[in-house]
Amino acid sequence: MASEFELIDLFKDIGSKYYSKNSIIIPPGDDCAAFTSSKPIVTSVDSSIEDIHFPKDIKPSLIAYRSIAVALSDIAAMGCRPIAFSISISNLINNREWYEDFASGVKEISDEYEIPLIGGDFVKGPLNINVIVYGEPYNKAILKRNGAREGDGIYISEQVGRAKQGLNELKSGLKESINTNYYLKPKPKFALGEKISEIASACIDTSDGLLVDLKHLLDSSGVGAEIYLDEIPITKDINDVNAGDDYDLCFTVPSKANITNFYKIGEVTNDKSIKFFSEKGYDISIEGYEHFK
């Protein structure tokens, strides 16, 4: 049995070596943490719940890693670099081993992206991990969802459906594979976000499914699209265009920009509908994860 203060001790120094690099002027341990930046601050919160956002019975270190990674993906989707993060943990378990393993997952991703943990909260309740992320632009540009315009190309950087495949493999009892790792330890696309931050007209991360997330982007921009289903790299079958958890970036780029090495999957239109084209005969509609449906 661990006390709240023992638990705080497990977490309080995670990433402390990155305070200076990220201009953290008040570290955890006060009523608030504080940091400085000469640029705009981007911020988001993501909640991860057992059996919804991660399977029951995965290791606490993986719960930690994944919950933080998916939150960081929102910073990458803005074309920004991460500064710091906080975690609020609700858990019914209070044995020290659980928290030690959880903290090791927090430390791993803190070191991977050189970002410190700057705050959090512990409460006793059903397992629920809330991660708050803070970031700033690499240069000046911040990518938004609402900038897509007629004629822009629509791009993704990786094949869709790998996370779903990984989750299915996990559920079937497989412990570790390339796909299970892809699901359990998503890699926020910071380098990609930086690369496209000055040329893309709009961007979103693909957490709920490529098509439903693309639809959010198009709706925000007040436009539609023609989608070339045959051009979308799939893992198992065409339903992968509706598979969640990939955490790739889906972005639009004006046609005059020079962009290579990505999958062009369609074009933005002024018509507000989404039209699918396939010579292979694929037939698909948009589905996506919606809570409370």
Added chain:
Amino acid sequence: MASEFELIDLFKDIGSKYYSKNSIIIPPGDDCAAFTSSKPIVTSVDSSIEDIHFPKDIKPSLIAYRSIAVALSDIAAMGCRPIAFSISISNLINNREWYEDFASGVKEISDEYEIPLIGGDFVKGPLNINVIVYGEPYNKAILKRNGAREGDGIYISEQVGRAKQGLNELKSGLKESINTNYYLKPKPKFALGEKISEIASACIDTSDGLLVDLKHLLDSSGVGAEIYLDEIPITKDINDVNAGDDYDLCFTVPSKANITNFYKIGEVTNDKSIKFFSEKGYDISIEGYEHFK
């Protein structure tokens, strides 16, 4: 039954009239919100759980108001002004009426402090409200816990135990009184924080109990104190010095500073212990709410 998107609609414009005043440059609806500030950013997250942080069966609007107020109190404790807040809601209920009432509480406190809601998350799970707050210094100074020095006076601004009294009244079936309001709708001490931000040497908000929170401040500062129990304004009895939920500020001020209109309850010493003095014969030890104890 409400869909996630209907719920988002209930919340997306709360406090939008304060975007400009608080330099919100990307409102909710994107992967992240964004704001600018020429000053340091202070930030904190607070988790509120049914039956721990608020009683079962209080109105959703009060759950919302209270959860946000206690999070904002951390900004006040830093002597800072609030800029914005986000809310992550886990709830098993998904009827529209619950969320409409909850949103009305969010709107009330947003208007009271002129701060916008800039983000959040909805998940289906046991009731758990996480509130993230963002602030900046009024001028330059940020109050911390670690600046108390020998000879500093120790102050509070209000009588202790009113929130506990309010909670007891609620539990005994009373619907509304000055005390129940004090418990249900705590008022973060922003004006007080601003007033003392340039003269106090250290500050903390009294969420867990005056004595235990004062002990956190003294430990952070590496000092001790002599406490004059007879000088502490109490509500019911001397045990109120260990009652939580008051959300006053407890702060230390160098002896040479001129400060009036507050309760001086003790003095900082170099000895790391806390000594209690009472001519009335009060005998007390430090207790405070600790999760997982």
